Amino acid sequence: MILESNFAANLNQFAQYTGFANVTAGHIIMILIGLVFVYLAIKKDWEPLLLIPIGFGMVIGNIPLFPGMQVGIYEDGSVLNILYQGVRRGFYPPLIFLGIGAMTDFSALISNPKLLLVGAAAQFGIFAAYAGALALGFTPAEAGAIGIIGGADGPTAIFLSGKLAPDLIGAISVSAYSYMALVPVIQPPVMRMLTSKKERLIRMKAPRAVSQQEKIIFPIVGFLITAFIVPSGIPLLGMLFFGNLLKESGVTRRLAETARGPLNDIVVILIGITVGCSTQADKFLQGKSVLIFVLGAASFFVATFTGVLFCKIINLFLKEGNKLNPLIGNAGVSAVPDSARVSHVQGQKYDPSNFLLMHAMGPNVAGVIGSAVAAGILLGFLS
Amino acid sequence: MKRIFSIIVVSLLLISKGVFAQSPVDIRINEVLPYNISGVTDENGERCGWIELFNTAYGMVDVAGFYLTDNKDNPTKYMIPKGNNATIIPLRKYLVLYADGQPNKGLFHTNFTLNGVTHLYLYDSDGKTLLDEIEIPANMPEDKSFGRVKDGEGVHVPVGWSKRSLRKNSIDSKVGADGGLAILEHPTPALTNTTKAVQSKSEIMKDMDPYGVILALTAMSVVFLCLVILYTVFKSIGKRALRKEAEKREAVKESKVVKIPSVANIKTADGAINEEVIAAIAIACHLYSNGIDSSVHDVESGVLTFNRDILNNSAWGSKSLTLKEEPIIK
Structure with a gap:
């Protein structure tokens, strides 16, 4: 009799620990969102390398837990919490930047440096979202973290939100990655709206040859200039240019391969899964998250708008034959290489023999530098 | 350098x-x-x-x-x-x-x-x-x-x-x-x-710039400044590289006396193409692909590396393709 009652009590106690006993509507909604991400990644091939870790991380992070079991991502000392420190303390994003540097070819930019300015113009999106967030009642630090979504750079968004608004990391990073995946949907209408058919047909001059010496000088000089002006951007800029030097030096092939290959993959897995886990229903399903998504979308529109517009303005000062095709303006928003691909696809719609991809890679990688610089500035002013 | x-x-x-x-x-x-x-x-x-x-x-x-x-x-x-x-x-x-x-x-x-x-x-x-x-x-x-x-x-x-x-x-x-x-x-x-x-920096910024306009202008100016400096530096480096390339091309042109073989010498007695002609074509292709005679391509190392594909189902990893077949007694 005693055995039976103890057994029943144990079963009853165990039941209290299960997910079924602690589940809420929020958990179910977040698990469904996570599964939608996984579906989109597998079925639609939308940013699968990011959406699968983030989507499944959302499922992991939203399994209802009995508090105090030291398994949740926000519980000190849990395994997930330890992995999450890379996001929270910001050491995953610079490692991703190392990989980006080691896989990026800056030749298009070096051969046509004026494309750097297009990358700068597209950063207006960041500050439009910043002003919008302030108007909606966010604190300046939160607004800075939200604004960086407009940089269309996931690691930068995670890095900055980890420093300025850790509570919003989940919403900001999911928003940034979602819109990066939606670049082919968001950007073309803005590009078409701002350009005439004649402008879309502009053929740009073939990029000149870039010597290895120039490719080696670029990361060194690029880092020195940007880091001296914005020292707060050193973690991102330093790793980006260091990775690129590994690639271009020609004598560190193994290191470059590790940086852009296994190391980058490991960090992408860790960053994706922990960011996904951090979207626990009680922290994610808030009015603030909806506003962040709205502001994120607005910042992408503004960034695309200013990038394309800036190309048109530059064209006013360029001679015939040297003009830029304004369709590459959208690529200034980073999101490497998706936004450059959008430029190319849009250009080919109007002239199948016009290949814009290489030209669009210029503002695209300039956008990476520009958003890292912008993040450094925001960090310097607001942290 | x-x-x-x-x-x-x-x-x-x-x-x-x-x-x-x-x-x-x-x-x-x-x-x-x-x-x-x-x-x-x-x-x-x-x-x-x-x-x-x-x-x-x-x-x-x-x-x-x-x-x-x-x-x-x-x-x-x-x-x-x-x-x-x-x-x-x-x-x-x-x-x-x-x-x-x-x-x-x-x-x-x-x-x-x-x-x-x-x-x-x-x-x-x-x-x-x-x-x-x-x-x-x-x-x-x-x-x-x-x-x-x-x-x-x-x-x-x-x-x-x-x-x-x-x-x-x-x-x-x-x-x-x-x-x-x-x-x-x-x-x-x-x-x-x-x-x-x-006061935290964020609070100071809220008092100083409630609408975010000043920060936006400041930050965009700095972003542009950074990238304009980079533009200026790489514009001049690019010009220098182009000048050097032109000089190099000129030097190559001057130093090379291209001897065009007569039509009679292009083919050997047995009708095959002369080996010297083949070598000349190969050198020309090499110079072209390395950007000496043209500015179409980047200068690459020219080193070809064959990496072994570790996938099990590839030709490199397939025993059936890399090992001799055992003789079958019929």
Whole structure:
């Protein structure tokens, strides 16, 4: 009799620990969102390398837990919490930047440096979202973290939100990655709206040859200039240019391969899964998250708008034959290489023999530098 | 390449204001309390004046062997004891020494008191290099300390600096006429001297720029500045590269006397193409692909590497394709 009652009590106690006993509507909604991400990644091939870790991380992070079991991502000392420190303390994003540097070819930019300015113009999106967030009642630090979504750079968004608004990391990073995946949907209408058919047909001059010496000088000089002006951007800029030097030096092939290959993959897995886990229903399903998504979308529109517009303005000062095709303006928003691909696809719609991809890679990688610089500035002013 | 490297080094030297490693020069006399009537007690429960040192660096500094003195003519008056880890000051932390004139009472007890002391000097372990000095106002009130309003900030004597540069430093630091030092209302041994609530940068920005316009303009200006400088630098580097390439091309053209074989020599007697012709075509293709005769392609290393594909189902990993088939007896 005693055995039976103890057994029943144990079963009853165990039941209290299960997910079924602690589940809420929020958990179910977040698990469904996570599964939608996984579906989109597998079925639609939308940013699968990011959406699968983030989507499944959302499922992991939203399994209802009995508090105090030291398994949740926000519980000190849990395994997930330890992995999450890379996001929270910001050491995953610079490692991703190392990989980006080691896989990026800056030749298009070096051969046509004026494309750097297009990358700068597209950063207006960041500050439009910043002003919008302030108007909606966010604190300046939160607004800075939200604004960086407009940089269309996931690691930068995670890095900055980890420093300025850790509570919003989940919403900001999911928003940034979602819109990066939606670049082919968001950007073309803005590009078409701002350009005439004649402008879309502009053929740009073939990029000149870039010597290895120039490719080696670029990361060194690029880092020195940007880091001296914005020292707060050193973690991102330093790793980006260091990775690129590994690639271009020609004598560190193994290191470059590790940086852009296994190391980058490991960090992408860790960053994706922990960011996904951090979207626990009680922290994610808030009015603030909806506003962040709205502001994120607005910042992408503004960034695309200013990038394309800036190309048109530059064209006013360029001679015939040297003009830029304004369709590459959208690529200034980073999101490497998706936004450059959008430029190319849009250009080919109007002239199948016009290949814009290489030209669009210029503002695209300039956008990476520009958003890292912008993040450094925001960090310097607001942290 | 050498010239560019030299330019970078010289530019860095020109724009650098003074580079100090994290070292003794990072230690400051941060706060002193000459007359301690009702303040903190030492490890023996007794009250005496105290001196607080602050490590301004972002790394640890060991102050063992440093000298403190109230007399510039006797710079080695009191040596901070060696051989104890307690003399290591962690980054942005403090060390308090009791100025009771009784060095045998504990590790951090100086052999002089602060009664009537108007100057306090901190010397490096060589006993010659002055690291910092402060001038304590005469007639200091009881239980009031004198020190830096903000930890580690304000006028100090960096190594090798003259009095003139010291004055300049105090002006550059925007520390005001008092040099950033003042009588502090609330003594704070081993704690920060800033006792007032400090506005965060975010709060300051909210007051200064509620709509975000100023920050947006500032930040965009800086982003453009960075990228315009990069543009200018790489524009000039690109021009230089183009010039060099043109010179190289010209030199190649001048040095090469291209001997065009006669039609009769293109083919050998048996009708095959002459080997020299094949070699000439190969060289021409090589020069073309390496950008010497054309600017269409990047200059590549030209090294071809075959990596073994480790996939099991590839030809490289397939035993059936790489091993000889065993003879089958029919």
